[in-house]
Amino acid sequence: MKIGIVGGTGREGRGLAVRWAKSGHDVFIGSRQTEKGVAKAAEFAEEFGVSLQGGDNASACAYAELIVVTVPYGAHRATFETIKDSVGEKIVVDITVPLQPPKVRSVNLPEGKAAALEARSYLADGARLVAALHHISSELLSDPEHQFDCDVLVCGDDKEARASVISIVSDLGLRGVDAGVLKNAIALESLTPVLLHINRRYKSEGSGIRVTGIPETE
Ligand SMILES: NC(=O)c1ccc[n+]([C@@H]2O[C@H](COP(=O)([O-])OP(=O)(O)OC[C@H]3O[C@@H](n4cnc5c(N)ncnc54)[C@H](OP(=O)(O)O)[C@@H]3O)[C@@H](O)[C@H]2O)c1
Numbered sequence: 001m002k003i004g005i006v007g008g009t010g011r012e013g014r015g016l017a018v019r020w021a022k023s024g025h026d027v028f029i030g031s032r033q034t035e036k037g038v039a040k041a042a043e044f045a046e047e048f049g050v051s052l053q054g055g056d057n058a059s060a061c062a063y064a065e066l067i068v069v070t071v072p073y074g075a076h077r078a079t080f081e082t083i084k085d086s087v088g089e090k091i092v093v094d095i096t097v098p099l100q101p102p103k104v105r106s107v108n109l110p111e112g113k114a115a116a117l118e119a120r121s122y123l124a125d126g127a128r129l130v131a132a133l134h135h136i137s138s139e140l141l142s143d144p145e146h147q148f149d150c151d152v153l154v155c156g157d158d159k160e161a162r163a164s165v166i167s168i169v170s171d172l173g174l175r176g177v178d179a180g181v182l183k184n185a186i187a188l189e190s191l192t193p194v195l196l197h198i199n200r201r202y203k204s205e206g207s208g209i210r211v212t213g214i215p216e217t218e
Pocket residue numbers: 007008009010011012013030031032033036037070071072073074075079095096097098099133134135136137138139
């Protein structure tokens with residue numbers, strides 16, 4: 001699948017791009033600046049021995065069949081404003097956690113209750129917005145040797161879009177779990193500060209969430 005990563009020059013973008021490229025997807029790294037997108041794609045490609053394209057965020061959206069947004073919450077609204085006309089009916093995956101530095105270990109409910117609910121309000125009616133990957137450490141994603149034993153909770157109002165995202169999540173070496181409607185992003189986004197607290201308390205590199213009790217047949 002052609003995947004465009006908006007803000008793909010950053011920490012999460014790097015790990016996602018490399019893992020998806022290694023599993024056979026065509027990945028385009030987007031940036032606010034064309035030159036930075038091109039340079040970071042070349043840098044990550046050389047570092048990890050994969051093939052990547054890069055450019056600006058609009059080009060990433062135009063190229064992609066599925067768009068992933070990986071920007072800090074402080075840049076969330078502005079980023080969606082710049083891409084909203086390039087999205088069309090493509091699935092958009094928002095991984096944003098509305099952290100409020102420096103208090104990143106305590107829950108911050110934004111005005112719209114979740115970054116993903118705010119994102120949907122910035123897009124046209126019928127946009128296929130999915131929220132996922134809030135609990136996956138960029139450091140572990142960027143370590144090709146690391147094998148995950150945690151899950152990715154995936155929510156959104158379009159069941160088929162959730163299934164598509166669960167499928168590409170499995171290509172990262174992670175199990176995706178259908179976590180229901182987009183409103184559930186309030187719970188998913190709120191768990192990240194809890195995990196950041198746990199990381200500090202127990203000196204863990206990247207604590208995660210594992211859902212038990214799901215039948216093997218799923
Ligand atoms: N890091 C993690 O372990 C982790 C885990 C789970 C979820 N998340 C979430 O994933 C999102 C991205 O996290 P990240 O750690 O990848 O972020 P990051 O590295 O700090 O930034 C990602 C990219 O966002 C772009 N950007 C756009 N506007 C920006 C602004 N005003 N200030 C700074 N950067 C801006 C930059 O790309 P250009 O300059 O190229 O435009 C930057 O490379 C966040 O919402 C975070 O909560 C992160």
